[in-house]
Amino acid sequence: MGAQNEFMRASDAFSWYQEADPAMRATIVSIVWLDRSPDWERLVERVEAATRLVPRLRQRVAEPPLRIAVPRWETDEDFDLSWHLRRTSADTHDAVLEAARIEAMTGFDRARPLWTFTLVDGLQDGGAALIMKMHHALTDGVGAVRLAPTLFDTVPEPEFVPHPGEPGRANGGALLPAAILHTAGQLTGLAREVVTAAGPAVWRLLRDPVGGVRTAWDTVQSIGRTVAPVTDIRSPVMRGRGLGRHLHVVSAGLNDLKHAARTTGVTVNDAFLAAVTGGMRHYHHKHDAPVDELRVTMPVSIRTATDALASNRITLMRFLVPVAEADPARRMRLIDTRARSARTARSLGFTDAIAAGLDLLPTGFVGGMLKRVDFLASDVTGVPVTTYLAGAEVTAHAAFGPTMGCAANLTLMSYAGTCHIGVNLDTAAVPDPPVFIDCLRRGLAEVIAVGGVTP
Incomplete structure (x- = not known):
């Protein structure tokens, strides 16, 4: 379930290095809503078992000096489950959202593993929530969904047997020598890959000189577009960047969104992105500042079946979305074309190498580019059936991705037939969250109506 004491991938290190700027914190917060408070002792037992099944949950980050290598995951010999799993109470759902908002704005303790779970019970309706x-x-989002079976069940009272294994091994030697060896191994591996790939590439070039050159040039251009500096903020309205955050959830039926997508011949992700783009259109018109296009960052999963659950296997692709397009069906089709181009870009095969190059740049320089992206949107396929947590039924699950310098992050997560869009707003960019949320609901309603459904 994940190697021990290993060095980060370059893409993981990228998100870690951005922590130097509080506005760039890569914190994922999700809320699991429950019909009642789960059995606390069973919950503790289950989380304890999860930390043994997924050793990364008991590891902290160690940084080699001068970035001679990417950071390394090391077993926390002082791991204290009671620090990571907490319990509090609140009266209302709004109070739960407020607690989640504070978590989203708070940095991690770098001396400990990078996660906390907080059970909030005592809600007026008898429910509870796990933040x-x-x-x-x-x-990443996909990895988090695949981690779910370590905590959640498909029946209220499962036959649970705690994992008997040890939580981890001793750390793999002194950090500095290990970092030097890791970097040397990475360089050797890269050289081996280049040599291995060179033979077939040369053979293809000899067989088809024109096609081979065209393929190479297309790849270079794709990498260039991926790493190209962002020099401007497209939005004339959402231009501020700060540390304040506002969280909200907008929900819709999964089948309604699927029907709208099928009617138009696109994917659910395209329909979702068209709904968000429609919301952006309404928001800019509210401020008398219509805009033709906005720049979105869309996470693209490159996860394979062999990747560890506790690992970040996404790459961030940027492209422009047609905000000025009023027709939701046409907007979906335009977005489908652009999103498909991003999902099939030749640069995806070079993700880790690109991230390694960006890791060498000053954090402020890279962060400055990311802060010029207008918004971030991602779609996570969640669990399709009802699940339970220590005897309590999960009624909803919403995720809030980090803004990472954008004005907003909108994350769609499906659960048991319902789509929940977790909205994370930078309040310096969007100082009127209720107006933004209303506009997002209008954009979502427009897209669903394409399928003949009245929201």
């Missing part, structure tokens, strides 16, 4: 906070270097 789950993780660093993006620890896992």
